[in-house]
Amino acid sequence: ILIVLFALTFLESLYSLYKKDSIYAFQSTKTNMITQVFGFTKDLLVPSLGILGIITLANSYLPHVYSVPITISTFVLCLFLMDFLYYLYHVISHKFLLFWTFHFVHHSDTKFNLSVGFRSSWFEMIGLFTMYSLLLIAGFPLVLFVTVFSITSTYQFLTHARYFRAPEWFTYLFVTQQYHLVHHGIEMKDQNSNFGGVFTLWDRLFGTYSTNKNVKVFGIEGYSQNNFIKIQTDPMVTYCKKLFKVAK
Numbered sequence: 659i660l661i662v663l664f665a666l667t668f669l670e671s672l673y674s675l676y677k678k679d680s681i682y683a684f685q686s687t688k689t690n691m692i693t694q695v696f697g698f699t700k701d702l703l704v705p706s707l708g709i710l711g712i713i714t715l716a717n718s719y720l721p722h723v724y725s726v727p728i729t730i731s732t733f734v735l736c737l738f739l740m741d742f743l744y745y746l747y748h749v750i751s752h753k754f755l756l757f758w759t760f761h762f763v764h765h766s767d768t769k770f771n772l773s774v775g776f777r778s779s780w781f782e783m784i785g786l787f788t789m790y791s792l793l794l795i796a797g798f799p800l801v802l803f804v805t806v807f808s809i810t811s812t813y814q815f816l817t818h819a820r821y822f823r824a825p826e827w828f829t830y831l832f833v834t835q836q837y838h839l840v841h842h843g844i845e846m847k848d849q850n851s852n853f854g855g856v857f858t859l860w861d862r863l864f865g866t867y868s869t870n871k872n873v874k875v876f877g878i879e880g881y882s883q884n885n886f887i888k889i890q891t892d893p894m895v896t897y898c899k900k901l902f903k904v905a906k
Contacts, residue, residue: 749864752853771820772815790803817838
C-alpha cells in the first residue's frame with residue numbers, strides 16, 4: 659500500500675510541476691517523504707506489538723474475545739466504529755495540548771497535497787492505536803481489524819489529494835478532498851472543523867461540520883519548518899517549556 663501511495667504522490671507532484679501551480683514545494687515534499695521513511699518502523703512496530711500485547715491479555719482475561727463473526731454486517735460495523743474512534747481521537751488531538759503536541763506535525767505543512775499524508779508525528783500512532791485497540795478487546799477478529807485499519811488509513815491518506823474532486827453529493831456520506839482541505843486551513847475555526855476520516859456523519863452529528871470553500875492558506879500560523887527532525891521536536895520542546903513555566 660505504501661509503495662502505491664508513494665507512486666501516486668510522485669505522479670501528483672509531476673502533474674503540479676507540469677501545471678506550474680505551486681501546489682507542491684520541493685522542500686516540504688522532501689521533508690514529508692523523509693518523515694514517512696523514518697516513520698516506517700513505527701507504522702509497523704507499534705500496531706504489531708500492540709496487537710500482540712492485546713491478544714495476550716485478551717486470551718488471558720477475556721475468554722469471549724474474537725466471538726464476533728466475520729460477515730458483511732460486522733465489517734460495516736467495524737468500519738463505522740473505527741472511524742468514530744478516529745474522529746474522537748482527532749478531536750482530542752486538537753483540544754488537549756499534550757495530544758496536539760504530536761498532531762501539530764501533520765498540520766505544520768504550508769501546502770496541501772498528497773505528500774502531507776506522510777507528514778505525521780512518529781509518536782501519534784501510539785495514542786491512536788490505543789484507541790483502536792478497543793475494537794480488538796470488544797471481540798472483533800484480528801483479520802477484520804487489520805483489513806478495516808488498512809482501508810481507513812489508506813482512505814484518509816487519499817483525502818489529501820489535490821486534483822481529484824468528488825461530486826458534491828458524495829460529501830453527504832464520505833469525507834472528500836474538498837472537505838478535508840478545510841481542516842488544514844490556517845484559521846483556527848477551520849482547523850476545529852471537519853475532523854472525520856472516512857464518514858462525514860460524525861461532524862454533522864456533533865456540530866463540527868464546515869462548508870467553507872474559501873480556504874487558500876494552510877499550516878500553523880507563525881510556524882514554518884521543513885527540517886524533518888525539528889518538525890517532530892519543536893512542538894515537544896514548546897510543550898515542555900509550558901510545563902516548566904506552570905511548574906515554576
